[in-house]
Amino acid sequence: MAEEHTIQVELASERKPKPNEDGLGFGRHFTDHMFIMDYTEGKGWHDPRIVPYQPLSLDPSCMIFHYGQSVFEGLKAYRTEDDRILLFRPTQNFQRLNRSNDRMCIPAVDEDLALEALKQLVAVDKEWVPSAEGTSLYIRPFIISTEPFLGVAPAHNYKFIIIMSPVGSYYAEGIKPVKILVENKFVRAVAGGTGEAKTGGNYASSLKAQEVADEKKYSQVLWLDGVEKKYIEEVGSMNVFFKINGEIVTPALNGSILDGITRKSTIEMLKHWGMKVTERRVSMEEIYEASQSGQLEESFGTGTAAVISPIGEFLWEDRKIVVNNGEIGSTAKKLYDTITGIQRGAEPDPFNWVVEVEEQSVPVK
Structure with a gap:
């Protein structure tokens, strides 16, 4: 369970300049920190940590490069008008991640721990959540096989990583068919x-x-x-x-x-x-x-x-x-306005879809 793990936090010594919210685009800018957790057969998932965003060092024979054993997810964090940070149905993403894991023969992750890690990562980098209309913080959890081995079989080692990127409005010039x-x-x-x-x-x-x-x-x-x-x-x-x-x-x-x-x-x-x-x-x-x-x-x-x-x-x-x-039809327009309104905390949420990211006191390494 999530409470059995302590997520260590190492803060970046220097913070990157924030990009202009008018020209974010998609997936071009990345926040100051990332989450990493390792899997070793016989030990399970271990060493959950938030560290400065950085390149990975991997052996050229790692199985991800040769056989594509990987899964990923995509979700967003939104800043409300009253400056709260909301996630949209994140438990659904981690449930689906584990369904993908099962299909790709990757060990399941603890969904409670994954959600807690995500909340802490967003809290650490909350200044990266943009506020301009239509913008958001895109969140990319993913898992890759890291065992250095060229045999065709499920790997024995993996990394679970979460990175985040502030993104611009999908409809910069208005929603159009x-x-x-x-x-x-x-x-x-x-x-x-x-x-x-x-x-x-x-x-x-x-x-x-x-x-x-x-x-x-x-x-x-x-x-x-x-x-x-x-x-x-x-x-x-x-x-x-x-x-x-x-x-x-x-x-x-x-x-x-x-x-x-x-x-x-x-x-x-x-x-x-x-x-x-x-x-x-x-x-x-x-x-x-x-x-x-x-x-x-x-x-x-x-x-x-x-x-x-x-x-x-x-x-x-x-x-x-x-x-x-x-x-654009009336149904599509109503759906867009309602769902995006719920995501941004501007519309009632009768389904309890949104999860607020609270200020957290995290242990810093």
Whole structure:
């Protein structure tokens, strides 16, 4: 349990200058500190510590470089108008991290300890949480295999690390619907593979299709299933939703779709509003026919970075599907305003989703 561990804290002797909040971008700047914990077979996870942000020193034969045994998570901390720091559903992230660990044969972490480490790290670097509208502190927990060995097998040594980066508004010029290319050649994942785990290889395999989309001036790729290439799975690195004749439909989790936390929050919020939400298989043919009949009312992606990303157009083979005249729909707008309002402490939180980071007295090494 978390109380059995003391998280040692070594503060940086010098603090880095904070970047201008008007030009943060995404994932370019990093805070003064990081969290590290080691795993050794026979000893378990040990030596949890917060240290100055620094490079890692790893043997070239470490298994992470050769076989990709790694997992990661992504979540954010937000600064409220009254200067509190809030996390959005962090326990869900660590639960999902352990599900990814199980799939990738990585030892589970203590979820209570991981959350306590995260809270302490955010408290130590709380000055890095930006306050400008739409900005946040992006948090990246990850685990890598560190055993120096070239045999194909689960490693015996790992590092669990948390780094943090202040990020700018996803919608710097206002929330606008994006254009999506339906991918018919490449696939993201298949049931039985690693699609439901948050592991780096899933993202590396997506880059080629994104290159094609970029060349055609489309923002993201809509992934179809890897077997029949007819059923919708994800959009880019987000889950996807459709509003068809008043009903909200999203692809059911099937072993190759990531169980998104924003996806889960969206479903819970829509049901809270009394809207009908169905999780099932959705074919591209169904979406095209709904568009032709005038029943396709909205479409949007959900994810940590954008929260809600409205979709204004799909290109499927040679057929262009325009959604809601290329404009943001009322459901997507209400979801975006409500969820981001809860994240920033500006809207009521009926689900107790947010966790406040308290001032902490931490033992300093």
